[in-house]
Amino acid sequence: MPNNRLNGRPKMPQRTVQERIRDFDEVPLGLEKWAAIEEAKRCLQCKKPSCMKGCPVEIDIPGFIGLLAQGKIDEAVMKIKEKNSLPAICGRVCPQEEQCESLCVLGKKGQPIAVGYLERFLADYEREQGIDLQKMPTQNGKKVAIIGSGPAGLTCAGDCAKMGHKVTIFEALHSAGGVLIYGIPEFRLPKAIVAQEVDYVKSLGVELELSVVVGKTLTFDDLLQDGFKAFFIGTGAGLPHFMNLPGENLNGIYSANEFLTRSNLMKAFRFPEYDTPTKVGRRVSVIGGGNVAMDSARTALRLGAEEVCLVYRRTKKEMPARIEEIERAEEEGINCIILTNPVRFVGNENKWVTGIECIQMELGEPDESGRRRPIPVPGSEFVIPADTVVVAIGQGPNPLLLETLPELKLNKRGYIEANEVTGATSIPGVYAGGDIVTGAATVISAMGAGKKAARAIDDYLKNKS
Amino acid sequence: MVKIIKKEVLTPQIKLMVIDAPRVARHAKAGQFVIVRINEEGERIPLTIADFDSEKGTVSIIFQEVGKSTIQLGELNEGDHITDFVGPLGKEIEEKNFGHVVCVGGGVGIAPIYPKAKVLKKLGNRITSIIGARSSDLLFWEDRMQSVSDALYVTTDDGSYGEKGFVTSVLDRVIQKEKIDLVIAVGPLMMMKMVSLLTKKYELPTLVSLNPIMVDGTGMCGCCRVTVGKECKFTCVDGPVFDGHSVDYDELLARQRNYLEEEKRAVENWLMKKAEEGVHHAK
Numbered sequence: 001m002p003n004n005r006l007n008g009r010p011k012m013p014q015r016t017v018q019e020r021i022r023d024f025d026e027v028p029l030g031l032e033k034w035a036a037i038e039e040a041k042r043c044l045q046c047k048k049p050s051c052m053k054g055c056p057v058e059i060d061i062p063g064f065i066g067l068l069a070q071g072k073i074d075e076a077v078m079k080i081k082e083k084n085s086l087p088a089i090c091g092r093v094c095p096q097e098e099q100c101e102s103l104c105v106l107g108k109k110g111q112p113i114a115v116g117y118l119e120r121f122l123a124d125y126e127r128e129q130g131i132d133l134q135k136m137p138t139q140n141g142k143k144v145a146i147i148g149s150g151p152a153g154l155t156c157a158g159d160c161a162k163m164g165h166k167v168t169i170f171e172a173l174h175s176a177g178g179v180l181i182y183g184i185p186e187f188r189l190p191k192a193i194v195a196q197e198v199d200y201v202k203s204l205g206v207e208l209e210l211s212v213v214v215g216k217t218l219t220f221d222d223l224l225q226d227g228f229k230a231f232f233i234g235t236g237a238g239l240p241h242f243m244n245l246p247g248e249n250l251n252g253i254y255s256a257n258e259f260l261t262r263s264n265l266m267k268a269f270r271f272p273e274y275d276t277p278t279k280v281g282r283r284v285s286v287i288g289g290g291n292v293a294m295d296s297a298r299t300a301l302r303l304g305a306e307e308v309c310l311v312y313r314r315t316k317k318e319m320p321a322r323i324e325e326i327e328r329a330e331e332e333g334i335n336c337i338i339l340t341n342p343v344r345f346v347g348n349e350n351k352w353v354t355g356i357e358c359i360q361m362e363l364g365e366p367d368e369s370g371r372r373r374p375i376p377v378p379g380s381e382f383v384i385p386a387d388t389v390v391v392a393i394g395q396g397p398n399p400l401l402l403e404t405l406p407e408l409k410l411n412k413r414g415y416i417e418a419n420e421v422t423g424a425t426s427i428p429g430v431y432a433g434g435d436i437v438t439g440a441a442t443v444i445s446a447m448g449a450g451k452k453a454a455r456a457i458d459d460y461l462k463n464k465s
Numbered sequence: 466m467v468k469i470i471k472k473e474v475l476t477p478q479i480k481l482m483v484i485d486a487p488r489v490a491r492h493a494k495a496g497q498f499v500i501v502r503i504n505e506e507g508e509r510i511p512l513t514i515a516d517f518d519s520e521k522g523t524v525s526i527i528f529q530e531v532g533k534s535t536i537q538l539g540e541l542n543e544g545d546h547i548t549d550f551v552g553p554l555g556k557e558i559e560e561k562n563f564g565h566v567v568c569v570g571g572g573v574g575i576a577p578i579y580p581k582a583k584v585l586k587k588l589g590n591r592i593t594s595i596i597g598a599r600s601s602d603l604l605f606w607e608d609r610m611q612s613v614s615d616a617l618y619v620t621t622d623d624g625s626y627g628e629k630g631f632v633t634s635v636l637d638r639v640i641q642k643e644k645i646d647l648v649i650a651v652g653p654l655m656m657m658k659m660v661s662l663l664t665k666k667y668e669l670p671t672l673v674s675l676n677p678i679m680v681d682g683t684g685m686c687g688c689c690r691v692t693v694g695k696e697c698k699f700t701c702v703d704g705p706v707f708d709g710h711s712v713d714y715d716e717l718l719a720r721q722r723n724y725l726e727e728e729k730r731a732v733e734n735w736l737m738k739k740a741e742e743g744v745h746h747a748k
């Protein structure tokens with residue numbers, strides 16, 4: 001048996017750096033069956049499983065792991081799918097180390113159960129073996145409109161359909177999945193997997209209408225007239241923030257959303273076979289320290305950049321990206337320039353970016369978020385040469401739909417105010433969840449919100465008739 | 466998927482298509498645009514809604530063949546389908562009686578100026594239109610523009626039709642002669658810049674419709690950003706119509722050239738592919 005364990009916990013086999021930075025194929029390879037079963041056997045099957053408290057969609061973790069340990073793979077998959085219709089995605093992109101795994105009792109003394117790896121294994125196994133789980137629910141004809149096909153919308157749609165409602169998802173883009181399809185790169189979440197999870201939701205009877213921008217193509221009034229009785233808004237936090245620094249509109253400066261959308265949704269990495277181009281110079285700087293920044297940096301590398309660095313104003317400890325992703329980025333040769341903040345962009349006579357003028361930072365007192373506030377060191381300006389810059393400093397709520405619904409109550413930051421338990425908004429029958437309520441968060445919290453809203457929508461529709 | 470129900474060749478390089486798109490037609494307003502993606506490999510290109518008929522559920526687009534996507538679109542025929550046709554996007558122009566409005570359309574910009582002139586005429590504005598192109602074989606819709614204008618002037622750069630010269634020289638003359646309440650200009654960036662410089666001198670309110678490179682068209686990517694006043698605006702959601710005197714044209718001109726090399730490669734690559742297929746067919 002190969003030695004790929006760490007205190008009992010299996011290590012995820014992954015492709016070598018040399019191999020993986022040349023293409024967009026997935027980096028981690030997944031556990032083999034024997035390794036997954038071995039790991040499942042390590043679970044203590046706790047009576048009061050603390051791990052479950054860390055899962056926003058309340059998967060019966062000991063339940064599915066117990067079945068896997070007995071080799072009952074089909075049943076284990078079904079156990080997960082009771083609560084989570086997108087396990088192949090969560091098994092890959094959930095920050096497990098902060099959620100379910102961080103609360104596993106085994107983690108106190110040794111290594112927690114690799115819940116995420118096991119979830120991924122089961123979902124992949126199901127897909128590869130083609131286990132047939134579908135039972136088409138009977139529909140009672142109540143029409144529910146879901147706006148946005150990100151993880152929040154897909155989950156809410158799937159659950160509403162399972163409760164017998166007639167669900168239609170309206171999506172502005174030409175592909176379903178939200179950030180899963182346009183943001184997170186292929187090498188971290190293969191698009192074929194997203195497509196299959198979307199197909200699964202469709203197989204539950206959910207209709208999917210692409211290229212429909214609600215608020216423009218169809219208004220809320222149109223949907224009411226079409227007989228929709230309840231609504232779920234899951235439009236995400238898709239508005240890219242810029243830094244509002246001089247020179248930010250120079251050629252060669254992208255928002256992370258644009259950079260990633262060109263590559264993922266539009267498949268610019270296969271230009272000219274696909275029509276959408278993208279441009280990556282020799283030296284790429286990515287500004288930010290979250291998942292979005294890591295994805296942009298690693299994408300730039302795969303698109304042929306010679307040197308890629310991350311510019312972050314605090315230290316590595318404060319970076320919001322998943323540890324696993326920071327490690328992989330560094331392994332691939334991405335250089336983190338910390339305690340550094342841009343003050344302006346420098347360009348040439350053709351208005352192409354040539355560098356970022358930065359200032360050094362030091363950490364001061366903690367701010368509202370509890371992280372130490374970075375403060376500039378006077379006189380420490382220097383220039384980082386760059387011919388491509390990706391600004392990955394965060395996103396806000398896209399106002400496009402919200403502007404058409406003035407009666408919908410928003411909070412100070414422009415996100416929808418929704419009840420934490422039900423997702424109910426200030427308009428009866430209209431529910432909301434995911435990034436459009438919380439601000440940029442995680443796939444699984446968006447799914448959790450979609451799930452809760454589905455329950456509330458079901459109650460609402462029952463009481464209504 | 467939408468269907469092309471009518472195709473008209475307006476000039477050798479400019480084509481009109483009437484698209485069956487009831488949902489887009491229902492809410493369409495003058496000033497708005499659609500995003501078109503021809504097929505699965507296609508890019509998302511913005512095209513103005515040149516005309517629409519809410520009752521028939523149709524939307525007209527007019528495009529000039531300048532690169533791979535527009536050339537390929539031009540090869541489609543009546544009965545063919547387009548994979549994605551999203552809209553109506555962007556903000557409509559303010560619909561009210563301003564008084565005397567001068568509508569300036571340059572080149573393929575005649576297409577987006579037409580619906581604006583049409584709706585403003587309906588609202589009781591006096592419309593003076595000035596349309597121009599490099600030469601006569603790039604001119605179209607003179608008759609339509611005539612039908613929505615109280616006065617119409619036509620120019621060509623080379624004098625092959627109408628008056629020889631630029632739209633700006635006619636505009637200057639009209640300004641000297643008449644009181645104007647609003648100027649709307651749509652066309653190549655350079656033309657919009659020149660019009661704005663001219664009207665700035667006379668402090669005439671001026672609207673232009675910008676055409677930066679876009680991706681999603683819904684405010685998600687920031688590719689279409691422009692500096693208007695001191696602010697960064699996203700053309701697809703904040704525009705495409707802006708105050709002509711506040712736009713940083715030079716920045717936008719540079720941004721439009723972002724992908725020149727790639728655009729060239731795309732056309733060459735595609736023509737080669739087609740030639741190869743042609744050889745195949747011949748065998």
Ligand SMILES: Cc1cc2nc3c(=O)[nH]c(=O)nc-3n(C[C@H](O)[C@H](O)[C@H](O)COP(=O)(O)OP(=O)(O)OC[C@H]3O[C@@H](n4cnc5c(N)ncnc54)[C@H](O)[C@@H]3O)c2cc1C
Nearest residue numbers: 148150151152172178179183214236434435441442443446
């Ligand atoms: C690059 C990147 C990497 C990330 N990595 C991770 C990770 O590793 N792990 C993790 O847990 N989280 C990650 N996240 C965060 C996570 O993806 C989001 O929190 C999650 O996708 C939010 O889901 P959502 O359903 O609320 O919205 P989104 O996924 O944003 O989906 C919203 C959808 O609504 C559509 N829409 C918007 N407006 C309209 C309209 N008017 N009409 C119709 N449709 C509309 C949009 O086109 C979009 O498809 C990452 C995010 C990014 C950008």
Ligand SMILES: Cc1cc2nc3c(=O)[nH]c(=O)nc-3n(C[C@H](O)[C@H](O)[C@H](O)COP(=O)(O)OP(=O)(O)OC[C@H]3O[C@@H](n4cnc5c(N)ncnc54)[C@H](O)[C@@H]3O)c2cc1C
Nearest residue numbers: 510511512513527528529531532533534535676677678728
């Ligand atoms: C809101 C809006 C409305 C528009 N309406 C129309 C219209 O009604 N009719 C029409 O013919 N065109 C219109 N355009 C321009 C049209 O989108 C471009 O001509 C088209 O994207 C070119 O694609 P291509 O692949 O054929 O050419 P490409 O190979 O992409 O480009 C070829 C040439 O066109 C230039 N170009 C590329 N994109 C644009 C652009 N967005 N605007 C201007 N030049 C560009 C390039 O710099 C290059 O010189 C509009 C653009 C916007 C933003």
Ligand code: SF4
Nearest residue numbers: 055090094099100116
């Ligand atoms: S969905 Fe995420 S949090 Fe829940 S069990 Fe799976 S990996 Fe853990």
Ligand code: SF4
Nearest residue numbers: 043044046051104105
């Ligand atoms: S806490 Fe850990 S050991 Fe206990 S049931 Fe959950 S995964 Fe198994």
Ligand code: FES
Nearest residue numbers: 682684686687701
């Ligand atoms: S085209 Fe993406 S924000 Fe305007």
